[in-house]
Amino acid sequence: MRARTFKATQAAALCLAMAGAAAHAGAAPDTPKAPDWAAIARQDLRFAVDTIRTRHAGYVAGEPSVTQPLAAGMRAGLPEADAVRSEQDYRRLMMRFIAGFGDPHTGIDLHLAVRGWTGIVIDQDRDAKGARYRVVWSEPGWPTPLPPRGSVVHGCDGAWIGTWLQMQVAPFLNRSAEYGSAFSTMAQQSMFDLGLGWTPSQCLFELPDGSRKSFALAQRSVPSEVAQARLDTLQPGWRAIASPVGVTTLAPDKRWVGMPNFDGARSGAAYEALYPQLAALPKSGWVVFDLRGNGGGDSSWGSRALAALYGDAYAGQLSSAGGVSKYLIADEATASLLKRYIAAPEYAASKAGSESDLARVEAAMRSGEKMALVAGERDAAAAPAVLRRPHGPRVAAVIDRTCFSSCMAFLQQLQAMGDTVVLGEATIGYSPFGEINIFELPSGHGALRIPSAFYKTAQPTREPFVPDYPFAGSMTDGKTLQQWVNTTLDGIKR
Numbered sequence: 001m002r003a004r005t006f007k008a009t010q011a012a013a014l015c016l017a018m019a020g021a022a023a024h025a026g027a028a029p030d031t032p033k034a035p036d037w038a039a040i041a042r043q044d045l046r047f048a049v050d051t052i053r054t055r056h057a058g059y060v061a062g063e064p065s066v067t068q069p070l071a072a073g074m075r076a077g078l079p080e081a082d083a084v085r086s087e088q089d090y091r092r093l094m095m096r097f098i099a100g101f102g103d104p105h106t107g108i109d110l111h112l113a114v115r116g117w118t119g120i121v122i123d124q125d126r127d128a129k130g131a132r133y134r135v136v137w138s139e140p141g142w143p144t145p146l147p148p149r150g151s152v153v154h155g156c157d158g159a160w161i162g163t164w165l166q167m168q169v170a171p172f173l174n175r176s177a178e179y180g181s182a183f184s185t186m187a188q189q190s191m192f193d194l195g196l197g198w199t200p201s202q203c204l205f206e207l208p209d210g211s212r213k214s215f216a217l218a219q220r221s222v223p224s225e226v227a228q229a230r231l232d233t234l235q236p237g238w239r240a241i242a243s244p245v246g247v248t249t250l251a252p253d254k255r256w257v258g259m260p261n262f263d264g265a266r267s268g269a270a271y272e273a274l275y276p277q278l279a280a281l282p283k284s285g286w287v288v289f290d291l292r293g294n295g296g297g298d299s300s301w302g303s304r305a306l307a308a309l310y311g312d313a314y315a316g317q318l319s320s321a322g323g324v325s326k327y328l329i330a331d332e333a334t335a336s337l338l339k340r341y342i343a344a345p346e347y348a349a350s351k352a353g354s355e356s357d358l359a360r361v362e363a364a365m366r367s368g369e370k371m372a373l374v375a376g377e378r379d380a381a382a383a384p385a386v387l388r389r390p391h392g393p394r395v396a397a398v399i400d401r402t403c404f405s406s407c408m409a410f411l412q413q414l415q416a417m418g419d420t421v422v423l424g425e426a427t428i429g430y431s432p433f434g435e436i437n438i439f440e441l442p443s444g445h446g447a448l449r450i451p452s453a454f455y456k457t458a459q460p461t462r463e464p465f466v467p468d469y470p471f472a473g474s475m476t477d478g479k480t481l482q483q484w485v486n487t488t489l490d491g492i493k494r
Contacts, residue, residue, distance in 0.1 A: 047442050048097060048098070055333060056433075057371070058432075095171075098448075104404060114193065115195055123184055123238055137234060180464075199217070240293050242258045242259055242294060245258050245259060246274060250482060255287050255288065256290060259290060265346040279309070283391055286396055292400045295405060299409045324456070326374050356374065389417050396423060397423070399465060422466075423468065430459050430461065436451055
């Protein structure tokens with residue numbers, strides 16, 4: 001269970017603009033004092049540093065993927081905080097600090113929302129000429145001229161588009177740029193103003209007729225000039241989402257199982273209906289798990305699907321295959337988090353596991369230990385990496401760039417079968433963390449998202465999951481994808 005989230009503490013709110021208001025009660029109102037953004041930035045950044053040092057499972061465990069970015073972020077961020085003069089400066093500083101960890105499990109919520117749009121969406125594609133960036137949407141009726149769909153982006157604000165994305169967008173995304181989909185993700189977001197000042201003022205395009213033309217990209221505000229609902233209707237065009245939770249027939253010998261999320265609040269009832277269907281499937285053929293867009297949640301929803309197919313005993317063995325050991329920070333914040341999991345209806349399926357974790361965390365606290373081993377063995381290297389299926393259908397999994405956290409944990413279980421076939425698009429890097437606690441920033445301008453759990457496995461931190469069979473088309477094109485999966489699996493000897 002990787003990405004479960006609850007609010008942990010409410011830090012005292014700081015509002016420098018209102019300092020001394022009580023002393024002036026009853027007096028004539030004064031002109032509001034402008035916020036001291038440098039002071040706010042220093043306070044929140046120091047709080048973030050201290051919280052990661054004491055509350056991040058990776059830092060407490062001594063993981064270099066956390067300790068080194070923290071040291072680098074401190075060196076760059078603390079001096080820069082003195083130069084913060086505006087809310088945008090503050091947001092850029094805090095986002096850049098968190099982005100340095102390159103892991104979505106370490107996050108910050110600054111209540112960012114789309115404030116403006118340039119009227120186009122761009123994305124990266126690969127053709128015979130290599131990686132290029134194209135306009136995948138151009139909004140009809142825009143008040144200023146826009147490049148048509150299919151136009152190739154050559155540069156923005158005087159820099160080649162790849163360089164521009166690296167300079168302007170990459171520093172603020174909490175996922176590293178070394179993965180195959182990273183620049184596509186940056187491009188998709190680059191034409192939307194989130195209050196971070198990264199949208200370009202003009203870009204040079206190669207039009208479908210081969211001519212080149214520069215376009216000024218005038219923003220329209222959201223939601224006053226462009227409704228958020230309009231943007232929501234466009235998103236499915238570039239973000240893949242799996243089929244709804246359930247079983248459909250792909251071919252006479254293949255069943256397609258949608259798993260778009262592991263969120264009990266949204267999909268718990270659908271998963272409960274799914275398991276009897278899986279248990280009744282033929283013990284031959286293929287079961288294809290569609291994991292596109294599954295950003296995590298409670299991995300027990302996936303584990304129970306395997307139990308329905310192959311039995312509880314085998315599913316339990318898959319959960320620890322390869323020597324998975326789960327550690328939790330042994331402190332009151334973690335204990336409180338587990339108690340909330342136990343009480344929450346959406347996590348009822350994993351209540352027994354949370355109760356067991358809580359007992360071990362409390363025992364470690366009494367013993368003065370920093371970390372509690374709550375599952376697996378301290379030396380689990382000897383655990384088998386492959387556990388062959390006792391019976392039942394063969395498994396395939398369709399993944400994409402947004403399969404993360406508990407989705408990755410489920411994928412590890414599938415791969416432990418030894419003959420699972422993985423298709424689709426490579427993920428971003430594997431993160432061995434989870435059980436997210438939320439810590440409010442002292443200023444009240446947002447909150448940190450910090451993992452309390454460390455999953456020790458044989459898989460290197462930040463290694464992506466790469467499909468055995470990459471899909472060359474768009475992961476959003478479900479019909480074409482399913483046809484390709486069916487044909488690909490037909491060509492695999494069973």
